[in-house]
Amino acid sequence: MTPETVLTIGQRALEMTLMLAAPMLITGLLIGLLVGIFQAATQINEMTLSFIPKLLGAAAMLVMVGPWMLKELVGYTRALIESIPSLVG
16 A cells, blocks of 8 residues: 555545534534624623524525435445455555
8 A cells, every 4th residue: 555545534534524513514604603793782791692593504404405414425435345355465
């Protein structure tokens, strides 16, 4: 196994991690922004106010994109496992 192969596998793993985490992170970011704007407009300074909407948004996003995330992860894992014989020999 060459250093280039290791770097390629690592790069692909990081890309997969970013791709799978992006929907959840973007949802949390947008909900946090909306709650922050609401808090600024109403002058409600409650730190825990954004927790429940973020939690509900993350759960809803997981329900919506969960099957796609699982399909991508299984495909990546399968390709990685199938490439082991060519990496060793």
